[in-house]
Amino acid sequence: MLILLLGTGVWLTFQLRFIQVTHLIEGFKRTFAPLFKKQEKEDGINSFKALATSISAQVGTGNLAGVATAIAAGGPGAIFWMWISSFFGMATIFAEAVLAQVYRVKKGDQFVGGPAFYIRDGLGSRWLAGFFAIAIIIALGFVGNMVQSNAITVAFNEVIGADSLSFRLILGMAIAILIGLILFGGIQRISSFAANVVPVMALLYIVGSLVILVVHADQVLDAFQLIFDSAFTPQSAAGGALGATIKEAIRYGIARGLFSNEAGMGSTPHAHATAQVKHPTNQGLVAMVGVFIDTMVICTLTAMVILVTDAHHSGLEGSAITQEGFARGLGSFGTPFIAVCLLFFAFTTILGWAYFGEVNVRFLFGQKGIGLYRGLVLIFIVLGALVKVSFVWEMADTFNALMVLPNILALLAMSFVVKRKWNEYKG
Template sequence: MDLFDIVSKINSILWGPVMLFLLLGTGVLFTFKLRFLQIRKMKYAFKETFKGIFKKGDRANEDGMSSFQALSTAIAAQVGTGNLAGVATAIAAGGPGAIFWMWISGFFGMSTIFAEAILAQVYKKRVDGEVTGGPAYYITDGLKNKYLAAFFSIAIILALGFMGNMVQSNSIGAAVSGAFNINPLFVGIGVAIIVGLIIIGGIGRIASFTEKIVPFMAIFYILGSLIIVFSNYENIIPAFKMIIYGAFNPMAATGGLIGATIKESFRYGIARGLFSNEAGMGSTPHAHAVAKVKHPGQQGLVALMGVIIDTGIVCTLTALVILTTGSIEAGLSGAALTQEGFMRGFGGFGSYFIAICLFFFSLSTIIGWYFFGESNVKFLFGKKGLGLYRAIVLLCIIVGTTMKVELVWELADTFNALMVIPNLIALLGMTSLIVKVTNDYENNFEKNKPSQYINTEDKLRNPQY
C-alpha cells in the first residue's frame, strides 16, 4: 500500500458519514436555535449585502474592509472548481437528485455560516496594528484553548494555503493549456506573477481585486449558463423533475442510466454542497472578521449571501446546463461532464468558455485561500512569518501546474477535515453566545436601542479587541 492509498483510506474515515452528519447536524441545530433566520431575515440579508455596492472611496486598510469586500473575498474562495467539477461529480455518482440534497445542505449551511461570521466579528482583534480574526481567534478567546487554535491554524495553512492552491493552479494549467495549447509551466509562472502582484499589496489590494473580479466572473458564468439553459427551454421543467424526483428515486429519474441509490444521491449531494459553500469549514470567517460593520449580526446576514450565490445560483446553473443539454447521457464525470454541457450549448466555443471560467474561478480561489492562510500565519508567527509564507504559496502555484495532483487533493482533503473539527467544536461550544448576539441584533440594534455588541467608531466593545 503506497502513500496515496493510505491517505485515501484515512479520508474515507474522516469524510465518512460521521463528518457529514456533524456538518449537516450543526446547520440543523443553528437553524432551529436561530428560528429559521435564513428565511425570516432574507430581505435584510439582501439589503445589508448590496446597499454599499456602488459606494465610492471605501478602501480596505488596517482597520479592515467594507462588508461587500469581505463577502467578495469569501465568495472568491467559495466559488471555484467545485462549482464546475464538483457538481458534475455529484450528478455522475448520485444522479440528478444529488442537486436536491445539495440545496438542502446549502439551506442549513446558511445558518452555520451566519454563526461563523458572528463569532468572527465578536472576537476579531488587532495584530501588529491590523484588524484580523477567524476561528483561531474565537477558539483562543472564546473557548480559551490556544492549543486547539494552533492545531486549526496549521491545518488550514497546509490545506488551503499550500496544497489547496496547488490543486487550483493545476486546474488553471490544465484548462488554459488544453484550450490554448500553452505549456502548463508557463501558465503557472504567469499565474504566480499575477498572484504575487496582488498579495504583495496586502489587504487593500486583495479587497480591491476580489470586489472587482468576483462580480465579473459570476455575471460572466451566469449569463453563459442562462443562454444555454433557455436555448433548451423545453428541457427546463423536465430537468427540475429529474432533480426532485431523483432525490427519492434516482434510478427512475434517469431511466436507470445512472445506477445510483437514494443513499448515493444523498451522500454526494450533501458532500459536494458542503465542500462547495464551505459552511462550517472555518475558512470564510477570516474574511467576515475584517468587515467594517456596526454590529456582528449585519455581517452574519451578509455571509448568508455567499451560500445563496455559490450553491443556490452557480451550482444550480451548472446542473441545469448538464441536464437541459442531455450531457448526462455522455457517461462522463467531473469537469469533462460540465465541459460537455457547454460544448453542446456553445459548440467549439464551449471549451474556451470553460477554460476562461476555470481561470477566473481558480485564480480568485487562490487569492481567497491565500488570505485565509495569511490570517493564520499572523496568528502563529505575527507579520514576520509572511515573507516565507508568500514565497511557499507562489512556489506551490508554479509546481501545481506541472504535476499530477491526485495525492495533493487527498492530502488537502485530510487537512480540510482536521480544520473542520476544531471549528465545529467552537461553534457548538459557543452556541449560547451566538444566540445571544443574534437576539441583541434583532431586539436592540434593528430597533435603534442600546446594543451590547455594537461597534464604536474604531473598535468593537469587547475585551478581546
C-alpha cells in the first residue's frame, strides 16, 4: 500500500514535471485571489467553496490525534515521512481533481463526480467502480466518522473529566443531531457551512500553535533536527532494532499523512467535482493547496507543539497527547482550546465524509438509498463515541486501504488523461 501510494505520487510528479513545485503559487492565487475582487455571480458551487468542503474533510483528527499517534508509534521521524507523503500527494490530488472534473455528471442543477465515476466512465470498469463506492461508504461514511466522533469525545473527556458511558452517549447523540441538521440540507448547505467555518477554525489553530512556538522558540530548531535525525536512525521509536524503528516511522508517518491529507484515497475528488471552473486543471491546482495547508502547515504545527513541549513522552495516546502539548504551552487554557479546535475539525470532517459517502450511495442505488444511509451515518457517529481509540484507528486504516486500491489503479491507468489536460491547459 505504501509503495503504491508513494509510487503513484512519484510517477505523477515526473509526468507533470514537479507541478507541486512549479505551480503551487499559481494554485494559491487561484484559491484566494477571487476573495479579494468582485466576481460575477456564478451558478452552482465556486472553486473556493469546493476547496473549503475538501479541506473540511482533510483537516480533522488526522491533524491532531493522527499526528500524535504517528509520533507515539513511529517516533518524531514519522513527521518527515508525513512530509514526503504530502509532497508527492500534491501531484496525486491534482490528478484526482482533474479526473473528477473531466468525468463528472450533472444531476439536477449540481455536478457530481468522484472516483466511482471516472473508474466507470474513464477506466470502463463498472465492477471496480462499484467496489470503490461500497468501500468509501464503509470507510468514510461509517468507520471514518466513528474516528471523528471518538476523537471529540476523548477531547472533551479531558476537559470535563467525566469519562463515563452515559457522558459518551449523550455527547455522541448531540454530535449526531447537529450533523443531521446540516447533512439533510445537501451539498449547498454543507459547502456554505464549510466556507464560513473552515478558514476561522484553521486560523484559530494556527495562531494558538504559533503562540506556543514563540514561547519555546529556543527549542524549535532542535525539534526539526530531531525529526530529521529520527527518520533514519534507531531513535525513530522507543526501543527495537534499527530496521523495525525506521519501518515504523515510515509506516505511521505515511499512513497518518494519508489519513490527514487524503491524497490518493479518492475522497476529496467528490468535492472538487462540484466546482464551476473554466478548465479541469484549474481545480487541480486548487486541490494541491488543500494538501499543503493540511499537512505542511497544520500537521507540522501540531508536531512542533508536541515536540517542543515534550508531550510525546507523557505516556498518553491519541488526541490526549496533543491536548497535553497545548496544556503545557498555554497553561490551563490549553486543554479546552484544543478540545474546541478538535470539535470544529472533526465536526466539519464528518460533514465532508458523510457527503462523499452519499455521492456513492446515489451512484449505486439512486435517491432511494439516501435516507437509510444518512440514518446509519448518525448511528455510527454515536457508536464511535462509545468505543476505544486504538480499535477505531485500526479499523480506519483497514477500510482506507480498500478504497485506496481501486482509486490508485485508476489514477495510474488514466494518468495520460491528466497529462493531456495539463498540456492542453498550458497551450
